[in-house]
Every structure is written in C-alpha cells, then in structure tokens.
Amino acid sequence: MSLLGLFDIGKSAILSNQVAMNAISNNIANVNTEGYSRQEVVLETTAGVQIRGDYLGRGVSIAGITRHFDKFIQLQIIGQNQSYGRSSSLNQGLSHVEQIFNEAKGLGLSNSLQDYFNSWQGVATDPEGQPQRITLLQKAKALIQNAQQIERDVSDTLKNVNDEIANVVERVNTITSQIVQLNEKIVQVEAGQTDKQASFIRDQRDKLLNDLAEQIDYTWYEDNNGYLTVMVGGKSLVTPEKAYQLSTSVDIEGNRSVTFGSEDLTSLFSKGQLAGNIAVRDELSTDTLTSLRKLIASIIKETNSLHSSGYGLDGSTGNDFFDPLQIYTLDYSSGGYISSATVNDPSALTLDEYNINFTDASTYDIINNSTGATVAAGQTYTAGGTITFDGIDVVIDGAPAAGDSFLISPLRGVIQNINVAITDTRQIAAASSALTLPGDNTNALQLFQLSQSGRADLSGATFEGFYRGIVSNVGVDSKAAADSLTYDSNLLFELEKKREEVSGVSLDEEAANLIRYQRAFEAGARIIKITDELLQMVIDL
Amino acid sequence: MRITSFAIFNQMTRALQAGMKNMFLYSERLSSGKKINKPSDDVYGMMNAMGYKVTLNEIDQYKKNIDNADSQLGLTDTVMSTVGDILSRARELAVQGSTGTQTPANRASIAQEIANLRDEALRLSQTQFRDRYIFSGYKTGTVPFDVSFNYQGDANELNVLIDRGSTIALNIKGDEAFSSGGETYFETLDDLYNALITNDQTNIQASITLIDNASGQVANVRADIGARMNYIEKLRSTHEDRDIALKTMLSSTEDDDIAETVSELTKTQVSLESLRASGAKVISQSLMDFLG
Numbered sequence: 100m101s102l103l104g105l106f107d108i109g110k111s112a113i114l115s116n117q118v119a120m121n122a123i124s125n126n127i128a129n130v131n132t133e134g135y136s137r138q139e140v141v142l143e144t145t146a147g148v149q150i151r152g153d154y155l156g157r158g159v160s161i162a163g164i165t166r167h168f169d170k171f172i173q174l175q176i177i178g179q180n181q182s183y184g185r186s187s188s189l190n191q192g193l194s195h196v197e198q199i200f201n202e203a204k205g206l207g208l209s210n211s212l213q214d215y216f217n218s219w220q221g222v223a224t225d226p227e228g229q230p231q232r233i234t235l236l237q238k239a240k241a242l243i244q245n246a247q248q249i250e251r252d253v254s255d256t257l258k259n260v261n262d263e264i265a266n267v268v269e270r271v272n273t274i275t276s277q278i279v280q281l282n283e284k285i286v287q288v289e290a291g292q293t294d295k296q297a298s299f300i301r302d303q304r305d306k307l308l309n310d311l312a313e314q315i316d317y318t319w320y321e322d323n324n325g326y327l328t329v330m331v332g333g334k335s336l337v338t339p340e341k342a343y344q345l346s347t348s349v350d351i352e353g354n355r356s357v358t359f360g361s362e363d364l365t366s367l368f369s370k371g372q373l374a375g376n377i378a379v380r381d382e383l384s385t386d387t388l389t390s391l392r393k394l395i396a397s398i399i400k401e402t403n404s405l406h407s408s409g410y411g412l413d414g415s416t417g418n419d420f421f422d423p424l425q426i427y428t429l430d431y432s433s434g435g436y437i438s439s440a441t442v443n444d445p446s447a448l449t450l451d452e453y454n455i456n457f458t459d460a461s462t463y464d465i466i467n468n469s470t471g472a473t474v475a476a477g478q479t480y481t482a483g484g485t486i487t488f489d490g491i492d493v494v495i496d497g498a499p500a501a502g503d504s505f506l507i508s509p510l511r512g513v514i515q516n517i518n519v520a521i522t523d524t525r526q527i528a529a530a531s532s533a534l535t536l537p538g539d540n541t542n543a544l545q546l547f548q549l550s551q552s553g554r555a556d557l558s559g560a561t562f563e564g565f566y567r568g569i570v571s572n573v574g575v576d577s578k579a580a581a582d583s584l585t586y587d588s589n590l591l592f593e594l595e596k597k598r599e600e601v602s603g604v605s606l607d608e609e610a611a612n613l614i615r616y617q618r619a620f621e622a623g624a625r626i627i628k629i630t631d632e633l634l635q636m637v638i639d640l
Numbered sequence: 641m642r643i644t645s646f647a648i649f650n651q652m653t654r655a656l657q658a659g660m661k662n663m664f665l666y667s668e669r670l671s672s673g674k675k676i677n678k679p680s681d682d683v684y685g686m687m688n689a690m691g692y693k694v695t696l697n698e699i700d701q702y703k704k705n706i707d708n709a710d711s712q713l714g715l716t717d718t719v720m721s722t723v724g725d726i727l728s729r730a731r732e733l734a735v736q737g738s739t740g741t742q743t744p745a746n747r748a749s750i751a752q753e754i755a756n757l758r759d760e761a762l763r764l765s766q767t768q769f770r771d772r773y774i775f776s777g778y779k780t781g782t783v784p785f786d787v788s789f790n791y792q793g794d795a796n797e798l799n800v801l802i803d804r805g806s807t808i809a810l811n812i813k814g815d816e817a818f819s820s821g822g823e824t825y826f827e828t829l830d831d832l833y834n835a836l837i838t839n840d841q842t843n844i845q846a847s848i849t850l851i852d853n854a855s856g857q858v859a860n861v862r863a864d865i866g867a868r869m870n871y872i873e874k875l876r877s878t879h880e881d882r883d884i885a886l887k888t889m890l891s892s893t894e895d896d897d898i899a900e901t902v903s904e905l906t907k908t909q910v911s912l913e914s915l916r917a918s919g920a921k922v923i924s925q926s927l928m929d930f931l932g
Contacts, residue, residue, distance in 0.1 A: 201678050202690055213697045220701050224708050224800050227772055538778035538798055563694050571687050574679025596647055603644030610927035
C-alpha cells in the first residue's frame with residue numbers, strides 16, 4: 100500500500116461521482132421527455148489489496164447504469180393503448196354523426212317529416228285550395244332536401260373515416276420502418292454485452308410500440324439479440340431484416356380495406372384507431388344510412404301507391420307523387436354484368452337488399468341481405484334471361500364465374516335521385532274517384548293517415564317511430580363510445596402513472612442525489628489534496 | 641410509491657381538464673336552457689321528447705282543423721238561421737194571404753214579397769266558403785240548385801280529422817238543408833207565389849203546412865250543426881288540456897333546471913379556482929428551489 104494509491108482512490112471517487120452526476124443531469128434534462136426511463140449509476144468497490152488476510156478496497160468504480168423500467172407495465176400500456184385508440188376513433192366518428200341527427204337542436208328529419216304529412220291534412224281540409232296544394236309540394240321538396248342533406252353529411256363522414264383509415268395505415272408504415280432502424284441500432288450497441296442496455300434507444304422503441312398500439316392491435320416479441328418482431332394476424336410487419344408495408348385498396352362502394360400483399364386483413368383488426376374507424380364505417384353504412392334510405396323509400400312507396408290510385412282536380416289518375424323507386428346494383432363479378440334492373444311490381448317490393456351469388460358458372464342463389472333468408476337457391480343461369488323475385492326484374496348477361504356476386508338494392512341511390520314527380524298542383528290526387536271531384540278529400544286524408552299506422556316494410560313501425568329508432572341508435576352508440584373512451588383513458592392514465600412511479604424523473608430525488616454525489620466528489624477532491632500535502636511533507640523531510 | 645413531478649403535472653392537468661369540461665357542459669345547458677343538448681346526453685329522454693313533440697304537432701293540426709270546421713259550420717248555421725227567418729216571414733205572409741178579406745191586388749203584392757223571399761232563399765243556398773259552394777256535397781264547384789230547383793250536388797260529406805281516428809263532416813248536404821218531404825223550400829215558396837197570383841185560397845192554405853214542415857226541417861238541421869259545434873268545442877278543450885299536459889312533460893324532460901345548473905357551475909368554478917391555486921404552488925416547487 101503506497102501513499103500514491105491514495106491518489107488513485109481519490110481519482111476514482113471524483114470520476115465515478117462525476118459520472119453519477121452526469122446521469123442525474125441527464126435525468127433532470129429529460130424530466131419532460133415522453134417515454135424516458137430514468138437512469139441510475141450503480142457504483143461498486145474496486146477489488147482491493149490484501150492486508151493481513153483481509154481485503155481493503157482500492158476505490159470506487161462504475162458497475163453499470165440501470166434503466167428503471169418495468170416490462171410488465173409496458174406490456175399493459177401497449178394493450179391499453181390499443182383499446183384507447185379504438186375508443187377514441189369510435190368516439191370521434193360517432194359524436195360527429197350524432198350532431199347530424201341532433202333533434203335537440205332542431206337538426207334531423209323529424210320536423211320536415213311531420214310538415215310533409217300535415218300538408219296532406221291541409222289539402223284534405225280544403226281539397227280545391229291552391230295554396231294548400233302549393234304548400235304540400237314545397238313541404239315534400241323540403242323533406243327530400245332535408246334527407247339529401249343528412250345523407251350527404253353521413254356520406255362525408257364516411258369519406259373522412261375512409262381517409263382516416265388510409266392515414267392510420269400510413270402512420271403504421273412509418274412506425275414499423277422506424278422500429279426496424281432502432282432494432283439495428285439496439286443490436287449493434289448491445290452486441291456481445293450481456294448486461295449493457297441501449298437505454299435511450301430502447302426508450303424510443305418502446306415509445307414507438309405505444310404509438311403503434313394506438314393505431315392497430317398487434318403481437319410482438321423480442322429475440323435474444325434484441326431484435327423486435329411485430330405481427331398482425333400471423334403476418335410479420337417487422338422482422339429482424341425489414342419492415343413490411345401495409346397498404347389500402349378502395350372497393351366499388353368507396354370503402355377502404357387494409358391489405359398485406361394481396362391479402363385483405365381488414366377484418367383481423369379489433370383494436371386501435373384502425374378498428375375504431377372500421378367500426379364507425381360499419382355502423383354508418385350498414386345501419387344508419389340503410390335505415391335512413393329505407394325510411395325514405397317506404398314514404399315514397401306508400402305515397403305513390405295511394406296517390407296513383409286517386410284523382411287530381413284535372414281528373415287525371417295513376418300519377419306518382421314522387422319519382423318511382425328504382426333498382427340500384429353493384430357488380431362484384433369477373434365476367435358477368437347486369438344489363439337491366441327494374442321494379443316490376445312496386446307493391447311486392449320489400450325495401451330489402453339482395454345478393455345474387457353465383458355458386459358456379461351456371462347456378463346462382465338469391466339471398467336477402469337484410470333478413471339473411473334465401474329467396475331462391477340453386478337457380479339455373481341463362482345469359483340475358485330475366486331473374487324475377489320480390490317485385491324486382493334483373494337481367495344478368497355475360498359469363499359470371501363461381502364466387503361472383505351482384506348486389507341488388509332498391510335503397511342505395513334512393514335519396515340521392517328522388518324528386519317530387521308532380522309539378523302541376525291540379526294533379527295532386529286528393530280525391531278517390533273521378534265522380535266526386537272537386538270536393539272529395541278522402542285520398543288526401545288517407546295519405547295523411549299513412550303517417551299514423553305502422554308499415555310492414557319498417558318492421559311495423561310508423562315513419563316517425565322508425566326515424567326515432569335511427570336517432571336512438573346513433574345516440575346509444577355515441578354514448579357507449581364516450582363512456583368507453585372515458586374508461587379507457589382513465590385506465591391508460593393509471594397505467595402511465597404506474598410507469599411514472601418506476602421510470603419517471605422526480606426533481607426532488609434528483610436534487611437530493613445531486614447533493615449526495617456533489618459531496619462525494621468534493622470529498623474525493625479533498626483526498627487528493629490531502630494526499631498531495633502528505634507527499635509534500637514526505638518530500639520535505 | 642414514487643411521485644414524480646411529471647405525475648403531479650399530469651394529475652393536475654387532468655383534473656383541470658375535467659373541471660373545464662364540466663364548466664363547458666353547464667354553460668352549454670345554460671345557454672340553450674335545455675339539459676338534453678344531443679341524443680347521447682339522455683337517449684331515453686330524447687326519444688320521449690321527440691314523441692311529445694310529434695303528438696303536440698298532431699294536436700296543433702287537429703286544433704287548426706277544428707278552427708276551420710268551426711268557421712264553416714258557423715257560417716252554415718248563420719245561413720240556416722236566415723233561411724228560418726225567411727220561412728217565418730213567408731208563413732206570416734201566407735197566413736195574411738189566406739184570409740178571405742184580401743183583394744186580388746193585395747195578394748199580388750204579397751206574392752211579390754214571397755217571390756223575393758224565394759229568390760233570397762235560393763241565393764242563400766249558393767253560399768260559398770273559400771270559393772266553394774257549401775251545400776253541394778263534393779261538387780263544390782257546382783251551384784247546388786238550378787233554376788228549376790233541382791239539386792245538382794251529391795250526397796257526400798267532407799270529413800276532416802279532429803282527433804286521431806275521429807272525423808267530423810264540415811258540410812250539410814243541400815237537399816237536406818233546403819228540402820223537406822221531398823220538396824225544396826224554393827218549390828214551396830214558388831207554389832205559394834203561384835197560388836197568391838191565381839187567388840187559389842186552398843193552395844195558399846196548403847202551403848202554410850208545407851212552410852211549417854220546412855221550418856221544422858231547418859230547426860233539425862240547425863240542431864245537427866249545433867251538436868257538431870258542441871262536439872268540436874269539447875274536443876278543442878280536450879286538445880288544449882292535452883297540449884298543456886304534454887308541454888309540461890316535454891319541459892320536464894328536456895328543459896334544464898337553471899337554479900341547479902347555476903349552483904353546479906358555481907361549485908365547479910370554486911373547485912377549479914382552488915385547483916389552480918394549489919396547482920401553481922405544487923408544480924412550481926421542488927428541492928431545486930432551495931439549492932444554492
């Protein structure tokens with residue numbers, strides 16, 4: 100044990116405590132860095148010399164730098180981010196739709212629906228009155244414009260949702276490529292060092308995993324080298340070598356689906372913003388829009404049926420009040436096409452949507468999409484032959500193949516294309532017979548009373564009741580989405596609080612530590628000074 | 641449990657956010673006066689409110705229909721009352737003309753007045769309400785009686801809704817209002833006129849009975865109108881009662897209790913203020929402040 104050894108001990112104290120203060124300073128600097136895990140320098144005694152059989156240390160050295168991090172909490176946060184992502188998108192989409200139907204602010208269809216039917220009572224009260232007839236035409240037009248406005252607003256929301264799906268996929272692709280880059284760095288830094296961690300790179304990668312979780316649900320694992328693999332529905336988005344990109348494609352209805360290579364993964368996602376947006380889209384297109392169209396189609400169907408049986412002031416009869424219902428089709432086939440689709444019997448029309456599915460090139464089934472019932476099975480296909488069912492005539496031509504299908508719907512374009520067919524007020528059919536003109540109001544009365552009884556096409560509901568059902572569904576769904584968003588964000592907050600407990604930086608703690616290491620540093624310096632004085636003393640002897 | 645500055649900061653901002661959100665909700669309620677401002681605020685309440693509004697709207701229409709029926713029936717009653725007066729005057733004149741002391745010249749002048757009464761009655765039968773003949777059934781564009789006193793209208797009644805599933809006829813058919821025993825009042829008066837001109841005392845006498853029958857029929861018709869007007873009047877007050885009841889229910893469903901909201905708003909304000917005050921202290925302080 101030489102006197103010079105004291106220098107080394109002093110030096111080790113200064114250097115080690117200085118590193119510790121570096122770590123503390125870095126913690127303080129990153130007090131507001133998202134995803135940062137605080138670091139702590141672990142000190143240990145340098146192996147010493149033997150003095151009379153006992154060991155005496157020879158100063159301090161750095162054993163390592165600990166990253167305060169709880170893997171289990173991180174796992175929970177990733178899971179919760181996925182739930183949170185879904186409910187935040189769902190809430191955003193549905194709360195927007197709710198405003199379209201906000202009857203509390205006089206928006207929605209309720210007023211114009213009542214006005215339209217009340218106008219028939221106006222005509223009934225004064226069957227010859229021109230003003231009442233003009234009012235009726237105006238209110239009918241207002242009802243249509245109102246429905247068109249609502250449909251446009253809902254369709255705009257749908258378009259935004261589809262755009263957002265593309266944005267989510269874009270973000271996912273950015274995140275996965277960043278993860279691959281960080282994978283590489285982590286593996287390089289940690290290569291061959293069993294106890295060393297690329298702390299801040301890992302923080303960044305964990306942060307990316309959180310961000311990714313907000314977008315989609317995925318599974319992941321880390322191999323022994325530190326490579327992270329991210330998988331979606333059995334497909335690897337991130338492998339040790341590279342990131343595989345998701346892409347989107349748009350179908351003929353304008354709906355975006357998420358694809359991986361040639362495979363459609365859309366239905367695999369159940370969490371994250373992606374799933375939230377898909378859920379909003381399903382809700383809007385299969386439920387809200389279809390119901391709204393069905394309501395309008397039913398009003399058209401019933402009004403026209405009664406109106407065409409009545410007589411106008413000019414003695415004319417058989418006139419439709421609104422433009423008649425049409426059949427809209429969507430072609431999901433490879434070789435076939437629809438050459439015509441028409442209503443052959445408005446009274447037999449169900450206002451449901453149908454699919455004609457080809458099981459092979461010469462056989463098809465007709466399925467009612469709304470009820471799920473099979474209308475006709477195993478029918479033989481003849482090119483150009485007329486297929487007739489439920490008041491609809493469809494002519495399919497060409498060479499359809501197995502798996503081809505055609506959507507047949509009286510609803511799709513109904514709101515968009517509808518107009519009031521009557522332009523001459525004299526043709527408004529208030530009378531039930533040519534012999535009772537002009538004072539007969541019985542048909543007008545019946546047209547009003549359409550609004551007071553349930554309609555078979557609307558599952559027995561009245562027009563108003565059915566509409567209320569639409570608003571109610573929108574309200575219930577929006578409420579549920581808002582509730583689960585609150586729940587998910589509270590839970591996420593609690594988890595982040597737990598993470599903070601382990602990984603977060605406390606300025607008080609750092610300040611205390613700073614003083615601790617500062618004192619140790621000062622003492623180390625003093626050792627050197629004292630050693631120097633001792634040496635001087637020895638030299639001066 | 642380690643508490644970090646970030647955790648404190650997060651907790652504080654969340655609490656502030658929650659408070660601000662409540663402030664926003666309460667002020668939205670106060671500005672609209674409603675506690676339901678969108679369907680999801682209270683789906684069940686909103687459905688009820690929509691239902692009440694539909695019924696209120698329906699009642700409103702029934703009340704309009706009743707007003708309209710009231711006008712037309714009232715006009716009809718006035719007309720029939722005048723017809724009754726005409727018949728009374730005709731009876732007086734007939735009695736006068738039937739006395740043996742009357743000279744042919746006197747009878748001729750009485751006849752002239754009867755002719756005027758006859759024409760007056762015919763004009764009354766042509767009364768219009770909103771440009772339509774009220775005594776022609778559905779043939780509202782056709783004069784009810786032609787110059788030969790034949791009925792040109794039909795036997796239909798114009799019904800309007802005055803309650804769900806309940807209708808009332810607005811019109812009295814002309815052949816019911818202006819004839820009795822198969823003979824129109826105009827014919828009766830015309831026969832009387834001819835009898836007076838021709839000094840036919842027997843027929844003058846006979847027409848008195850016919851005029852009495854006619855007056856009886858007018859009274860019947862007026863009783864019918866009176867009954868209808870009574871009925872719709874009762875319905876009107878029923879509708880008004882329902883109207884008030886529904887508006888009360890609607891108000892309690894969707895209207896905000898302003899006093900309560902103001903007090904909630906004040907409470908939230910107080911808690912926000914104390915939160916801000918304590919937040920400013922807690923967030924700004926750490927051991928760092930005391931180093932030096």
